[in-house]
Amino acid sequence: MTFKELGLSAPLLKAVEEKGYTTPSPIQEKAIPIILEGKDVLASAQTGTGKTAGFTLPILQIIAETKNPKYRPIRALVLTPTRELAAQVYENVREYSKYVNIKSTVIFGGVKPKAQIATLRNGVDVLVATPGRLLDLHNQKALSLNRTDILILDEADRMLDMGFLRDIKKVISFLPSKRQNLLFSATFSKEIKQLAQGILRNPVMVEAAPENSTAEMVVQKVYRVPKSKKASFVTQLISEGNWNQVLMFTRTKHGANNLTKKLIKKGISAAAIHGNKSQGARTKALREFKQNEIRVLVATDIAARGLDIPLLPHVINYELPNVPEDYVHRIGRTGRAGASGEAISLVANEEVEYVRGIEKLLKQKLQIEELEGFDFSEDDMQESSTQKQHQQRSQRKKQGERKSFSRNSSEKRNSSDNKSQHPQKNKPKKSRWRGNKPKDSRK
Numbered sequence: 327m328t329f330k331e332l333g334l335s336a337p338l339l340k341a342v343e344e345k346g347y348t349t350p351s352p353i354q355e356k357a358i359p360i361i362l363e364g365k366d367v368l369a370s371a372q373t374g375t376g377k378t379a380g381f382t383l384p385i386l387q388i389i390a391e392t393k394n395p396k397y398r399p400i401r402a403l404v405l406t407p408t409r410e411l412a413a414q415v416y417e418n419v420r421e422y423s424k425y426v427n428i429k430s431t432v433i434f435g436g437v438k439p440k441a442q443i444a445t446l447r448n449g450v451d452v453l454v455a456t457p458g459r460l461l462d463l464h465n466q467k468a469l470s471l472n473r474t475d476i477l478i479l480d481e482a483d484r485m486l487d488m489g490f491l492r493d494i495k496k497v498i499s500f501l502p503s504k505r506q507n508l509l510f511s512a513t514f515s516k517e518i519k520q521l522a523q524g525i526l527r528n529p530v531m532v533e534a535a536p537e538n539s540t541a542e543m544v545v546q547k548v549y550r551v552p553k554s555k556k557a558s559f560v561t562q563l564i565s566e567g568n569w570n571q572v573l574m575f576t577r578t579k580h581g582a583n584n585l586t587k588k589l590i591k592k593g594i595s596a597a598a599i600h601g602n603k604s605q606g607a608r609t610k611a612l613r614e615f616k617q618n619e620i621r622v623l624v625a626t627d628i629a630a631r632g633l634d635i636p637l638l639p640h641v642i643n644y645e646l647p648n649v650p651e652d653y654v655h656r657i658g659r660t661g662r663a664g665a666s667g668e669a670i671s672l673v674a675n676e677e678v679e680y681v682r683g684i685e686k687l688l689k690q691k692l693q694i695e696e697l698e699g700f701d702f703s704e705d706d707m708q709e710s711s712t713q714k715q716h717q718q719r720s721q722r723k724k725q726g727e728r729k730s731f732s733r734n735s736s737e738k739r740n741s742s743d744n745k746s747q748h749p750q751k752n753k754p755k756k757s758r759w760r761g762n763k764p765k766d767s768r769k
């Protein structure tokens with residue numbers, strides 16, 4: 327199958343060719359013709375599958391063919407959960423629309439709105455936005471969604487996790503009722519299904535990869551490392567392997583800051599990316615990481631969600647996630663676009679139970695290796711058993727609290743995420759799609 331056979335116009339084909347894509351990815355092959363027919367789509371796809379081009383190319387074509395020659399109302403609205411994802415999607419829209427007369431822009435919070443408002447006033451056809459800033463600017467009458475006939479919800483599961491349901495509903499109340507809707511989500515909880523039912527009309531289901539599967543090309547390694555030795559272990563891995571681009575995950579923002587400091591102290595350039603960082607700092611860290619100016623990006627789950635860093639060779643779970651689905655999302659950052667990658671997880675004593683949760687979700691046993699020189703000393707065992715007692719105590723306390731208070735959104739998220747909706751689909755599947763080859767500069 328070629329992009330031409332999917333029914334795309336010559337200007338779009340030219341832009342795709344310039345990006346160096348030769349074959350459509352499975353999600354592109356399935357979604358593009360359906361979207362071109364004007365149908366609603368419910369797509370199961372996570373970042374790394376080529377989903378952005380999968381929805382951007384056909385919407386650009388539809389808008390180009392039905393454009394009003396005199397004015398530019400916002401015709402398509404792409405909603406994303408994070409600022410980084412919004413920026414990435416916009417970058418894609420810009421690149422693919424290089425040879426068509428379509429204007430686009432992106433709006434998100436954390437930066438002054440003045441320039442965004444000015445761009446909107448000049449007229450844009452495609453708007454990429456995070457829900458909060460979109461509603462702000464709509465309130466200020468800086469934009470109108472009266473003529474928006476295509477709505478795209480990207481990473482809808484994460485938008486619900488982040489508590490955007492009310493905002494999404496509000497945005498939808500400003501759109502014309504007759505419109506095309508595309509919903510992309512990596513996982514399908516009960517909440518997502520409800521949201522989809524309320525928005526989509528006779529949607530065509532499109533699946534890029536089985537849910538909760540790990541990328542076929544990702545080599546997963548799991549090591550038992552005491553908490554106190556994790557920093558020296560990763561320093562050794564990075565220095566001896568001469569790794570130049572490593573994405574590392576911690577569970578907390580505080581943990582991300584601490585680890586970043588430790589790495590810098592050991593002479594490894596690093597930056598942290600998480601919700602407490604300003605937008606400027608987040609953008610700078612991501613840019614420097616992508617341009618190989620820093621070797622390590624330390625991230626929390628929410629901040630890293632949706633980041634497209636092409637051909638990332640190494641992902642390290644410095645701390646394992648306590649939500650098993652986050653493991654799948656994390657290691658999906660490597661082995662992108664058909665390239666191979668390595669995901670390394672460090673497991674301290676108190677994290678062994680998280681490995682069990684992940685194995686259950688993946689329906690796959692993870693081989694945990696012990697390493698020479700990183701044994702658990704008496705102190706480590708002592709520390710971890712005290713930590714475990716502490717964890718159990720705080721869990722018991724939380725359970726007590728839960729009885730008297732209603733559940734908060736993050737608990738809801740954990741409980742819904744923990745239920746695998748299609749356990750039979752969890753096995754990794756073979757994919758024939760091969761993306762870009764790694765650049766020489768990346769060892």
Ligand code: AMP
Nearest residue numbers: 347349351373374375376377378663761
């Ligand atoms: P996405 O899932 O949209 O975040 O895309 C993941 C990565 O795959 C991005 O770096 C895209 O540039 C790249 N990509 C998208 N479509 C193709 C394709 N057909 N062939 C090769 N790479 C692609």
